[in-house]
Amino acid sequence: MKFYYFLPVAVIFLAHCSPKKEADGPPPPMPVQVAHPVLKTVAISETYTGRFSAIEEVNLQARVSGYLESVHFVEGQKINKGDLMFRIDPRVFDAGLSRAEAVQKQATARLGLAESGLARADSLVKKNAVSREEFDTRESEVAQAQADLLAAEAGLRTARLDLEFADVHAPITGIAGRFNITVGNYISGGNANATILTTIVPHHPIYCNFEVDERRVLQFNRLLLDSPEGGRGGGQSKVEIAVSDRDKFEFEGQIDFSENQLDRQTATLQIRAKVNNENEFLTPGLFARVRVPIGEPAERLLVQDAALGFDQSKRFAWILKPDNSVERRFVETGALEEGLRVITEGIGKDDLIAISGIQLLRPGAPLQPTTVPMIATEGDGETKEAPAK
Template sequence: MRGFLSCLFVMLALAACGNGDQNGAPGGEPGMPGGAPPVSVSVPLKSEIIEWDEYTGRFEAVESVDIQARVSGYLESIHYEDGQLVKKGDLLFVIDPRPFEAVVERAEAEVERAEARVQYTTTEARRAEELVGRGNISREQFDLRVQERSQALAELDAMRADLKTARLDLEFTRIKAPVGGRISDNFVSVGNLVAGGNTNATVLTRIVSLNPIYFVFDGSESAYLNYQRLQQAGDRPSSRDAENPVQIRLSDEKDFMHTGYMDFVDNRVDPNTGTIRGRAVVENTDYFLTPGVFGRMRLRGRDPYDGLLLPDSAIMADQSLRLVYVVGPDNVIAPRPVVPGPMYRGLRIIRDGLADGDRVVLDGLMMLRPGMPVAPQDGAVTFNDQQGGTR
């Protein structure tokens, strides 16, 4: 029995030695321990790229007007339903017009009296001119008649101005929509006394226009400088000079369904936040978009160009550097620094560091070391729109 166990121990030891010779020796079969590991390799995908930069912002009305009373009085009636769409010129409120009608009638009477006064003084001045010519009255008396006529004419002009003001005040009792859009609820109920004038006037409601609508956002200083460099290089016109296209999606949307164009960039970078304000115009013919709604906007970063793309899994991070493994002619890998850009249809744009024909390792990077031989396996780089990115 003891001899049998000794023989079995020797056979197991020999078997172990045999496996070590096959699997542990350098230059073994690919895929086996100690041999060149298999890796998926492909050249970068070359495609026409349209870069988009994303920003967060909100929609704002092109016109937002607080409807205020211009004359004081009691609110007599309201002529709209809360939240309805109104057109420019629609009647909204009526302030009790009776006191203003009385003022107009009094002003009209004052104008008639002033006209009569002018007629009388004109006749007197004409008669005085004839009498002074014959020497029947003194020159001083003639001048007095002419002066009285001039005063009457001035009083008539003043009375007519008062009548015009009174008629304006009467017109202001009928408050109409200065712009078209969606109106809010009434802030003051019928029967309340409202204050008019230029200061401390009562706000009755608010109207916001809906079509078109603004999308307002803040961009970083670095993004602004990048756009300035692109303009200098002729790669992209400034949004101050060109209607660069934008696409917007709402918080509950997966795709950028709303389109528009840039129409304004502010004239300064805010020193407190390091951002600059931009604005886009979006068509809103169905009035679906509402001022104050949050959205994500993407702005064309540069004109279309041919570029190289890789999946993020092929890119390593080494502190501030980004590296890829490139397979040489002898199937030995070497690290290559690259400059990555934004995502595009699920792939990472490679701005610099690679050429069209470079063979790049796509996966298993954590198991590799510089100068290691590998067994390349044909891979492919394809778009993956499900992962998002600009498109």
């Protein structure tokens, strides 16, 4: 009996050769959340990177040379002005003082003797008992003795100062650094190459230095000219400062100095603010973010910072169109205000801005928008509802 196997093979062949199923239709519109910008009265400001520095720094040096006898402070300790910090072996200076006192007494005695001789010569010259030349000699001896006494008294004052300078006191109040020399070592003092014993740096108040670019300098100057005060001395001089471990601008400073010309290499203007630091929390050398108010408070539009994209150096937002597609619109931005970014130009209060899936958006692509409240991004990445208008 014969078996035929060609039928299943033909069926399989016909199945593979049958027309494909029609392709699926276009994908559904992508869901996206959109929100109106928040309208709020804010003070326009600019934020700059700065660094804290001490108002003054003293490299403590001795005024006399000698061997270090003792140290009277702890490294890193707060030192008050006038505190004893180092003592140089005073015995050499004590002996020098005794020697200067003896020289001063000798000079006093010589002056007395010279004055007595001059008095006798004066009476004798009137009687023509001595020559005029003898009288002049006695008079010269008195003048010489007076000069010697003045020199001896100056040497005595110097010796007293040397003994006083053997004790090295703090010239300012501040935090002491490490001491660079230990007991028993020789200290060179009283010259340009004197040994630096330690440094003292005050922490209160403290400076915060930052630089402003040329464009902002011009903008700030125009605002000053338009202000009621007018001129360089007018306008707002307070700044807000944040440090690296917090987003909050929790410190306040007062601008007390700005350079009289821009740096030619960087085209920036150096500005300095003085900051109250009574608890000495801030330390010289720390980085800071300095927020400088520019102009008077005004109504501004704010959007979620994460809703803004970057195109090279420009920022843009995705704006919902009437046909439920989006267009890309470049915007000018300002500072962050309670988690929202200030928009100074580019959008209107009635615009709907895409705040989700912005990496997937394309101009003209159909969307399924859902209107939600504008949300603000916290420093830890969480979000909260934007503050009320």
